[in-house]
Amino acid sequence: MMDYSSILNKTVTEIKPSGIRKFFDIAATMDDVISLSIGEPDFQTPWEVRKAGITSLERGKTKYTSNKGLDELREEISKYLRRKYNISYDAATQILVSVGGSEAIDVAIRAIVSPGDEVIIPQPSYVCYEPMTRIAGGIPVIIETKAEDEFKLTRKQLEEAITDKTKLLILPYPCNPTGGVMERQDLEAIADVLKDTDIMVISDEIYSELTFTGNGHISPASIDGMYERTVTVNGFSKAFSMTGWRLGYACGPEEVMKQIVKIHQFAIMCAPTVSQYAAVWALKKCDEDVKEMYNEYNRRRRLITKGFNDIGLSCREPKGAFYAFPSIKSTGLSSEEFCEQLLQKYHVAVIPGTAFGKGGEGFIRASYCYSTDHIIEALKRTGEFVESLKKA
Amino acid sequence: MNIELLKLLSKNARRSEEDLATMLGVSADEIKKEIKEMEKKGYICGYKAVIDWDKINTASVSAIVDLNVVPKAGFGFEEVAEKIASFSEVEAVYLMSGVYDLTVVVKGKTLQDVARFVARELAPMETVTSTSTHFVMRRYKEMDVLLNNAEKDGRGQLFI
Structure with missing residues (x-):
């Protein structure tokens, strides 16, 4: 036995x-x-997106794409992020198309965290960050966000959680399950705490299109001092109702993305081709x-x-x-x-x-x-x- | 005019004013006022239930009747269209592009009722030159509502 x-x-x-x-x-x-x-x-x-997927199958687009994803899709993602959230990522070197936002989170954590590193995770939040951190050998450090703070991560909480072992901060906003969001001034406070550190950030923005504030979603990477330390994760599931297509993406500094792409290339090879063609249409035509x-x-x-x-x-x-x-x-x-x-x-x-x-x-x-x-x-x-x- | 409110009412006219107000982020009084105004202006022309008569044991037959009509000098199609619309058997009248001029939806208890109405009332009209009647055999969707298959929630039990 x-x-x-x-x-x-x-x-x-x-x-x-x-x-x-x-x-x-x-x-x-x-x-x-x-x-x-x-x-x-x-x-x-949206029907047009489904049709784009069907058309790609009819045309026989049934092979692997490049590891990072279709050039055209990465171009569209780059344009979308600039247009919506004022962050610019080079399509050729800074964007990876992944199997849902989930894979992007996994490969980003694995690329950043070494055994013994501490990862700060605000909770209540989506359930994957803690186990993924453990699997990467990291040590989750939980911050409990409070209802009276509208479930935002506060400067004080972050300062208290940081040690000399802190490697990574997860920013899960807009937040499942609390509905909390981080507004510009909240993110500026976080940026201020992190500015003289080497702490990296994974910002899970899968719900970014569903932000019900006057200013809309603010992407952490658009805040001064954050771009160089942030991996921005987003995807098609929530914004375009494309859950079953399993398609997301990670964007970040080129040096970081090189390592992230390495893991993706060995574990996944590439995201589903039919989904990628459908997603191009989603970004182009579905506002x-x-x-x-x-x-x-x-x-x-x-x-x-x-x-x-x-x-x-x-x-x-x-x-x-x-x-x-x-x-x-x-x-x-x-x-x-x-x-x-x-x-x-x-x-x-x-x-x-x-x-x-x-x-x-x-x-x-x-x-x-x-x-x-x-x-x-x-x-x-x-x-x-x-x-x-x-x-x- | 509040398009968002009209869209909500067109989906479900029985939604309470309180719920409509909450959904649109305004007060119930405002909703009441807007609805009244849109009724007065004729934007909202009525409220009806969508009924699947086939499920009820009531004899009921519908037909689409296409008509060719000679328009009357000075009146166009208006006169004949309004005359046809005034029959209680007629559910809808549309002026159409294409081969036929008017399309009329006719309702009756039996096939014979509808045939009789077409033969006795529509076809003999002076300006009507030809008719073509198509009986409805089965309804799948009526006024935006699927009739026979309740939509199933296809989402898997997955924890997210």
Whole structure:
């Protein structure tokens, strides 16, 4: 008999699988479950983009592309980032097309982090940064962002977390699950802390198109002193509703990108060709579609925020991404208890804040990637649940 | 005129004024005022339910009737179009480009009802020179609403 526990990589076996699985399993047994759990756009990929993919197949574009991705796509990404966020990256040397934003994050962490390096990760945040850091041999240093700071990373928190071992800071904004964003002055404070250090930054901007502030998304690399230390990660999944196409990108200083491309070239070779051709079209022609989806998300965002506040779950206005992150502290339940009872008794699925780090205790994440009617029904049932708790 | 509000109403006219107000970031009073004004100006012409009559055991037949019409000097197609529109059997009347001049949607209880209406009312009209009737056999989508297959959520159970 093989004793796998002694064979397999300890760093990997010690990583806990996601606790959310059990919610999905319970939800799958109910036929009238209303879910606000999925963090994926409910819109179809714009038809023109799908057609561009189909056309590329018809024309027989079914071979590998270069490791970094199609020249044309990298050119378009370069133009897009300059036009939208005022950052310039050279298409030939500074941009890598990856298999989703996730791969970009993975290869960037691996290229930057050596064993023993500390990586500062603000939480609650998307779940991949901590395990990816561990797999790279790094040591995650968690900063718990606070509701009263609108879940921003503050200068003070960052200063306190930095040691002489700090190698990398993750900036996960706009933030899944909190809806927090970093405005210009917030980023300038971060830049000021980092300016005389060698600390690198990975900025995960996958939700950048979904920023609901007056100024829109501010890319950290556009802030003085940040460009040379920042790897900007973005992708097509959220902005263009292209999740299943698996396409993202990483951009950064040439020296850094050289190493990132090396890992990508051995692990992945290149991103899917059909997706790359579709993505060219998305960047060239889809501003209107993106705007339409943005407006619809914005309407739902207002509806769900008010809805939670109306039923007594205090909810700050989420400024980015497509999640509401209401506090459930008034119910006296833990996040897990709240979600489990809400699912069992009222058949509504939301995610406990603790799935995104310990700092998520007292909160739940509700995705608004659902139709208005669906959201209204979920809010109604959640309201009934909250009422029932008061009577008990 | 609030195009965004009109679009929301065209998708679902029963959405409450409070919800519409929240979604658009304005007050419910403002929504009420705007709707009233757009009704008055004739931008909003009515509110109806989209019903799948085929699912209900009520006899109901529709036909698209294409008409060629001799336009009347000085009146064009207006006179005949308005006359046709005034029949209760007629659901819609459009002036068309192409081979035919007018397209009329006619509704009746049975095939014979519709045939009789075309034969007795439309075809004999002085200015109508020919008709071509197409009966609807099955409806898949009506006024933007899919009738027979509820859209399924195709998203996988994946944690993100």
